[in-house]
Amino acid sequence: xxxxxxxxxxxxxxxxxxxxxxxxxxxxxxxxxxxxxxxxxxxxxxxxxxxxxxxxxxxxxxxxxxxxxxxxxxxxxxxxxxxxxxxxxxxxxxxxxxxxxxxxxxxxxxxxxxxxxxxxxxxxxxxxxxxxxxxxxxxxxxxxxxxxxxxxxxxxxxxxxxxxxxxxxxxxxxxxxxxxxxxxxxxxxxxxxxxxxxxxxxxxxxxxxxxxxxxxxxxxxxxxxxxxxxxxxxxxxxxxxxxxxxxxxxxxxxxxxxxxxxxxxxxxxxxxxxxxxxxxxxxxxxxxxxxxxxxxxxxxxxxxxxxxxxxxxxxxxxxxxxxxxxxxxxxxxxxxxxxxxxxxxxxxxxxxxxxxxxxxxxxxxxxxxxxxxxxxxxxxxxxxxxxxxxxxxxxxxxxxxxxxxxxxxxxxxxxxxxxxxxxxxxxxxxxxxxxxxxxxxxxxxxxxxxxxxxxxxxxxxxxxxxxxxxxxxxxxxxxxxxxxxxxxxxxxxxxxxxxxxxxxxxxxxxxxxxxxxxxxxxxxxxxx
Amino acid sequence: xxxxxxxxxxxxxxxxxxxxxxxxxxxxxxxxxxxxxxxxxxxxxxxxxxxxxxxxxxxxxxxxxxxxxxxxxxxxxxxxxxxxxxxxxxxxxxxxxxxxxxxxxxxxxxxxxxxxxxxxxxxxxxxxxxxxxxxxxxxxxxxxxxxxxxxxxxxxxxxxxxxxxxxxxxxxxxxxxxxxxxxxxxxxxxxxxxxxxxxxxxxxxxxxxxxxxxxxxxxxxxxxxxxxxxxxxxxxxxxxxxxxxxxxxxxxxxxxxxxxxxxxxxxxxxxxxxxxxxxxxxxxxxxxxxxxxxxxxxxxxxxxxxxxxxxxx
Numbered sequence: 001x002x003x004x005x006x007x008x009x010x011x012x013x014x015x016x017x018x019x020x021x022x023x024x025x026x027x028x029x030x031x032x033x034x035x036x037x038x039x040x041x042x043x044x045x046x047x048x049x050x051x052x053x054x055x056x057x058x059x060x061x062x063x064x065x066x067x068x069x070x071x072x073x074x075x076x077x078x079x080x081x082x083x084x085x086x087x088x089x090x091x092x093x094x095x096x097x098x099x100x101x102x103x104x105x106x107x108x109x110x111x112x113x114x115x116x117x118x119x120x121x122x123x124x125x126x127x128x129x130x131x132x133x134x135x136x137x138x139x140x141x142x143x144x145x146x147x148x149x150x151x152x153x154x155x156x157x158x159x160x161x162x163x164x165x166x167x168x169x170x171x172x173x174x175x176x177x178x179x180x181x182x183x184x185x186x187x188x189x190x191x192x193x194x195x196x197x198x199x200x201x202x203x204x205x206x207x208x209x210x211x212x213x214x215x216x217x218x219x220x221x222x223x224x225x226x227x228x229x230x231x232x233x234x235x236x237x238x239x240x241x242x243x244x245x246x247x248x249x250x251x252x253x254x255x256x257x258x259x260x261x262x263x264x265x266x267x268x269x270x271x272x273x274x275x276x277x278x279x280x281x282x283x284x285x286x287x288x289x290x291x292x293x294x295x296x297x298x299x300x301x302x303x304x305x306x307x308x309x310x311x312x313x314x315x316x317x318x319x320x321x322x323x324x325x326x327x328x329x330x331x332x333x334x335x336x337x338x339x340x341x342x343x344x345x346x347x348x349x350x351x352x353x354x355x356x357x358x359x360x361x362x363x364x365x366x367x368x369x370x371x372x373x374x375x376x377x378x379x380x381x382x383x384x385x386x387x388x389x390x391x392x393x394x395x396x397x398x399x400x401x402x403x404x405x406x407x408x409x410x411x412x413x414x415x416x417x418x419x420x421x422x423x424x425x426x427x428x429x430x431x432x433x434x435x436x437x438x439x440x441x442x443x444x445x446x447x448x449x450x451x452x453x454x455x456x457x458x459x460x461x462x463x464x465x466x467x468x469x470x471x472x473x474x475x476x477x478x479x480x481x482x483x484x485x486x487x488x489x490x491x492x493x494x495x496x497x498x499x500x501x502x503x504x505x506x507x508x509x510x511x512x513x514x515x516x517x518x519x520x521x522x523x524x525x526x527x528x
Numbered sequence: 529x530x531x532x533x534x535x536x537x538x539x540x541x542x543x544x545x546x547x548x549x550x551x552x553x554x555x556x557x558x559x560x561x562x563x564x565x566x567x568x569x570x571x572x573x574x575x576x577x578x579x580x581x582x583x584x585x586x587x588x589x590x591x592x593x594x595x596x597x598x599x600x601x602x603x604x605x606x607x608x609x610x611x612x613x614x615x616x617x618x619x620x621x622x623x624x625x626x627x628x629x630x631x632x633x634x635x636x637x638x639x640x641x642x643x644x645x646x647x648x649x650x651x652x653x654x655x656x657x658x659x660x661x662x663x664x665x666x667x668x669x670x671x672x673x674x675x676x677x678x679x680x681x682x683x684x685x686x687x688x689x690x691x692x693x694x695x696x697x698x699x700x701x702x703x704x705x706x707x708x709x710x711x712x713x714x715x716x717x718x719x720x721x722x723x724x725x726x727x728x729x730x731x732x733x734x735x736x737x738x739x740x741x742x743x744x745x746x747x748x749x750x751x752x753x754x755x756x757x758x759x760x761x762x763x764x765x766x767x768x769x770x771x772x773x774x775x776x777x778x779x780x781x782x783x784x785x786x787x788x789x790x791x792x793x794x795x796x797x798x799x800x801x802x803x804x805x806x807x808x809x810x811x812x813x814x815x816x817x818x819x820x821x822x823x824x825x826x827x828x829x830x831x832x833x834x835x836x837x838x839x840x841x
Contacts (some may be wrong), residue, residue: 039614046570123569123577182614204613205799206697206792212642237698237789241679245687245791246694409562409804412571416563425571440572447574 011397023222027526029232029415029508031519032243036205036236042162043115043122049160052518053428056232058162058193059217061090061109061141062153062515064432067339071153075104075194075217077140079156085148085470088156088166089463092139098165099190099198099213106136113143121177124160127431128152135323148470149434158431159518168192182477191231196227196522205229206503208234210521220523228525230508244503247272253526256519258501260324266503273506276327276499277513278335280429280437285374285422285493286415290453294419300372301421305364307490310422311350313357313393320496321391323382327501331494334487335438335479338497339515342434342479346487349494354396361397368398375423378405383424386495415451422493425450428517438463454491531829538825541746545821550602553813554595555768557806568611585611585806598810603764608807609813612800617811621793625815627697628785628792632777633714638716638769639723647727648754654732662724670721674780678714678787686710688838695789711788715780719773737761764834771827774820 032282033048042058043049055322073079076090088433096104113134118126119288130149135142147154155161166190172180184191192199196216201209210232218226235252237243239257244266247255258274267274277378287307293299300306316330332338332347359475374385374390383405406414414420429437439446443463462478462485487494500513542798547761565578571706582588586597601608607617646666650659669677687693698707735758743753781794793812820821 010779038612044614046568123573125707126574174813178614186615203791204615204620206789235789236791237695238795239695239787239789242682242695242787242789244683246696249687249694251694407562408802409567410566411562412566413561415571416566416575430572445574 009177009223022351022414023220023226023228024525024527025222025224026230027528029229029254029511029521029526031234031522032237032246033234034236034238034240034243034257036234037079037202037208039182039185039200042112042160042164043124044178046123046179046507047160048428048517052513052516054159054162055195055518055527056197056521056524057195057199058159059195060159060162062155062157064154064157068395069432070312071157074157075109076156080154081153085150085468088143088145088152090141090143090156092218093285094139094142094195096217097196097215098168098192101192101215101427102165102167104163104165104194106139106141108163108166109141110136111169112163115177122160125422127160127436128155148468150466150468150470150472150475151431151435154431154433160509162216163194165194188409197232200231201233205236206238210234218522219475227237227522228519232521247503247505250505253505254511254514255503256500256513259500259501260327260498263325263327263501273504273508275502275511275513277502278339278515279498279500279513279517280339281426281498281500281517282331282332282337282426283495283498285424285492286420286422286450286452287422288418288452288489289489289491290418292477293421294417299421300364300366300370303364303366304489305360306366307493309357309360309364309366309397310489310493312353312360312398313397314350314390314493315352315393316353316494316496317352318393319386319389323385324496324498326377326401328496328498330496332497333463333483334490334492334494335483336434337429337515340434340437342476343430344444344480344483346483349487350490357397366398369400370398371400371402373404373421374401375404375406375411375420375508377411378407378425386424390391410492416448418448418451420451420455430516430524435463435467438479438482442482449491452491453461454489457490533831535825535829537646538828541823542632543568546817549814549817550599553810553817554598557809558591558594560801560804562804564611564804564806567802573659575838592831596797598611600812602810607811609802610805610808610811612805612808614789617807618794620808621811621815624791624796627790628778628781628794630704631712631781631785631790631792634705634708634712635715635777635780638712640721642716643720643727644726647724647731649796650724651726651731651735659728661730666721666724672713672718674718675783675787677717678711678784680785681710681714695787699789708788708790711790713782714784714788719770720775723766723769727762727766730765731758734761735757760834763833767827767830771823771830774823778816780817 033049037050037053038047040050040053040057041409042054045054060074061076063072066073071292074133075096076193077093079088079090081088082398098104117125117128117131130152132144132146158424163190168184169180172183174183176182182193185199190200190213196213197210198213200211201207210376212227212230214225215223216227218225219230236248243255244258244262246252259412264317265276266272287301288299290299290304291302320326320328331349332345333343334349374387376387387403394401414423427437427440441450442459444460448453459482462482466478469478500517502513504511507528508524510527511519514520565581568581569577586594605618609615610617610620613620618787649663653659682694686692692710693707696707698704740753740757743757778794781792782798785792785795786798793815797812800812
């Protein structure tokens with residue numbers, strides 16, 4: 001028995017608060033989802049309902065450890081990063097197969113990684129832009145890099161570099177790679193992936209079925225191959241209330257994305273475990289920092305003192321109480337969720353201090369009755385609550401907050417064009433590394449510092465240097481400096497972090513939603 | 529023969545209608561604020577990604593070129609590729625259409641079964657307590673939002689009493705009669721309120737008509753009078769009403785299918801709009817337009833069958 005595996009199983013059991021009991025095997029887990037998958041493929045998965053399912057069907061060369069931060073062997077039993085940081089060599093486990101029993105070889109790895117780094121195919125190609133070439137010699141894989149890349153090992157444990165069967169793609173009908181992928185997904189079956197499950201049923205918008213891959217290489221606590229389940233049956237139930245009713249009626253075992261308003265009620269239900277899985281989701285509001293607004297008028301928010309004042313005048317605890325019914329915590333790093341690597345704990349980040357806020361506003365000379373527009377998502381109860389709360393919280397500063405309601409794509413377009421004052425936004429990491437979220441929120445060339453127009457040469461320089469910094473300590477230090485600069489400049493209204501709220505029947509244990517959102521069924525069991 | 533010619537003429541008249549519908553669909557979708565490229569690629573996409581998507585979808589072409597492509601492709605039965613589903617839009621729609629058709633017909637049937645007998649009872653007891661009671665109950669049904677009726681039915685009949693499953697869809701006709709009972713009932717409760725009021729009024733009108741008075745005077749049995757004269761004549765306006773409310777029924781499915789997790793075209797429409805899935809929105813709107821036209825035509829045909837005075841000309 002592998003001691004590390006036992007340790008991680010125990011760690012998992014400890015996280016779930018249940019004793020490590022004798023293994024239940026078999027059974028189907030019934031899972032109510034908020035939205036359906038469209039195409040679960042490592043490189044075409046671009047929506048969360050797709051991305052979060054990739055890992056169940058496709059395995060990666062490396063895996064994230066149980067702590068969510070370290071990297072462990074996956075399909076590759078060993079790996080080595082060259083001293084100059086410009087290549088990675090990996091050795092595949094022996095006897096690896098796809099779920100249909102066909103062998104998984106170096107050729108499949110080369111095919112999968114070439115596909116993943118092809119910018120014409122994958123919108124995630126930029127994440128592994130450092131790869132120069134991938135070659136296989138028997139079970140030895142060599143990945144040559146153009147430049148040293150501190151994130152490369154993490155990327156080899158990320159969904160977009162998961163391994164697909166070259167033979168399945170060669171045989172699939174279709175003129176393009178995407179058509180082939182869609183044909184493979186529509187047909188289902190065990191031939192394409194080597195994950196713990198394979199797709200064995202799919203009705204667009206209604207249901208999806210995963211069946212256990214009997215030849216999966218990882219072993220459970222009982223020494224037999226994972227997964228413990230025979231399969232997972234997903235039902236798409238977009239309405240929150242219906243999804244919970246379905247769980248309460250015993251028709252499903254798990255209901256995900258429970259609205260926070262219902263968490264307390266479901267916690268009290270003895271037949272359920274109300275899980276609040278730690279996540280990398282942050283809720284924040286970008287503030288337009290440009291000297292003038294899009295209409296040419298002067299922008300009061302260009303003054304850093306005003307932005308700081310707004311942050312001090314925002315009572316995060318009250319917001320968390322109102323919106324999350326207590327099931328969340330204030331952001332403690334200005335650039336990332338606490339669960340992200342390299343997050344600095346600055347708690348309290350702009351702790352509530354109305355007097356300080358008023359002083360800053362006076363110092364900035366902001367006229368009483370200054371009108372600021374807060375753009376929210378139409379139909380979002382959370383956003384409506386946030387607006388109402390901020391309107392009251394900021395009124396003592398002499399700010400007249402008005403609301404503008406738009407839908408998702410419109411909000412995205414406004415963010416890019418800079419036609420906003422402040423708007424609600426959220427983020428979940430796709431990658432277990434700080435560089436993705438820091439690039440998004442602060443690095444001006446990446447996304448205009450999340451549309452705010454904020455630009456800081458020191459920050460950008462630190463960020464760019466961190467992209468090739470192979471010394472972990474120096475890289476951590478660079479991210480710490482970036483967080484300090486960013487907190488000071490306050491281009492965001494720093495709000496809160498939310499967990500993934502999932503209601504699970506008592507008959508289920510071992511189901512996990514990772515901080516990145518991925519649904520993990522590998523070690524889940526049902527006992528009925 | 530005459531009615532065949534009538535149908536041909538009606539079909540021909542639909543050509544200009546659809547030409548206008550196509551222009552409106554095309555423009556409406558493009559008037560929606562928000563960039564479909566952002567809807568597709570998500571907020572995290574880079575500007576280069578967005579540019580590539582616009583190029584791939586032809587969103588950079590002039591509007592006239594885009595419209596010409598839309599028109600010619602549609603005439604060839606090609607509604608384009610759904611952005612959201614990453615599959616041909618027509619296939620996606622046809623996959624989901626039977627479910628909505630089933631649900632709608634089920635709801636219409638239920639509402640007639642509920643409203644018909646009660647309308648008769650109310651009309652025959654005009655002004656007395658059964659009439660007042662029936663009208664009061666339906667007034668409540670009419671004034672409640674569809675989603676609320678749905679949630680109430682779900683909570684009590686499905687989650688508590690376990691008489692029906694909580695949402696979802698089954699396989700086969702009979703399983704779905706059970707599975708889709710609650711969503712159909714939700715739509716039916718609302719529709720039957722309208723039908724009941726209308727049918728009651730029509731029955732009263734017919735009961736007062738001279739030919740019914742005459743039939744009574746002739747000594748015909750009340751069963752014969754009600755069946756042959758009253759029902760048939762009163763149904764004419766109800767058929768018209770049902771035909772005209774096809775649009776209402778369709779929009780009812782938007783909400784009902786979401787609440788009850790029924791994978792039909794109603795819910796698909798909502799998903800497509802939120803995702804700015806131009807091809808799918810266009811395809812669905814066109815499908816709805818075809819369905820509404822077909823139902824209007826059918827309504828006219830049934831009307832003329834019920835009432836020979838309405839000559840098909």
